[in-house]
Amino acid sequence: MDFLSKNIKFLRQQKKLTQEELANIVGKTRSLISQWESDDREISTQDIIKLSDYFQIPMDALVGSDLMMEDSKSFDELEVLFSKNKDLLTDEDKEYIKFIIEKRKREIDKELGENDY
Secondary structure (H helix, E strand, O other), rough: OOOHHHHHHHHHHHHHHHHHHHHHOOOHHHHHHHHOOOOOOOHHHHHHHHHHHHHHHHHHHHHOOOOOOHHHOOOHHHHHHHHHHHHOOHHHHHHHHHHHHHHHHHHHHHHHHHOOO
16 A cells, blocks of 8 residues: 555644645645645655655555554654754764664663563
8 A cells, every 4th residue: 555645744734844844845736736645646656765764664565554553662752853963963972862762672681681580
């Protein structure tokens, strides 16, 4: 099943963008965004790539997954925070955040390993 049109609308609304704003971001018209969202017009592969890059969603997920259903799993507050502030973070910031996440994951893995007995 193709979820692309539904996902475009969902992701646009998640970012609190109007159709006009999204159109400007991807270099299209508002009416074309509306047609995409209502599944009245096919989307070129090039435009799917643009949307995938902008929303930072893999193309296969954008086309083949119901992102609304996966919302609680995929779009947690941390991910939204990163997405909204990606241009503010330096490479050093990103490395530090990655280090903290990996450290916490190791701690959790260790705790789970000790509780398996």
